[in-house]
Amino acid sequence: MAVNTTTNWNDLTSCPFCGDELASPGAGFIDHIDSSANCEDGFEQWRANIAGDLAGEWSG
Numbered sequence: 001m002a003v004n005t006t007t008n009w010n011d012l013t014s015c016p017f018c019g020d021e022l023a024s025p026g027a028g029f030i031d032h033i034d035s036s037a038n039c040e041d042g043f044e045q046w047r048a049n050i051a052g053d054l055a056g057e058w059s060g
């Protein structure tokens, strides 16, 4: 799977947007963006990018 983003998801123990340590991988990130508007914003944009990529592929 080739995803063209600058976001680093290799290390799920820290937030890829601000670098903060997460309480736990995955679920900890959801809690984190819940309390960090900036990171939530970054996540929304990242997710929109992925969705846009997929939509482009599937519509072709």
Ligand SMILES: [Zn+2]
Pocket (backbone or CB within 6 Å): 015, 016, 017, 018, 019, 020, 032, 036, 039
């Ligand atoms: Zn963060």
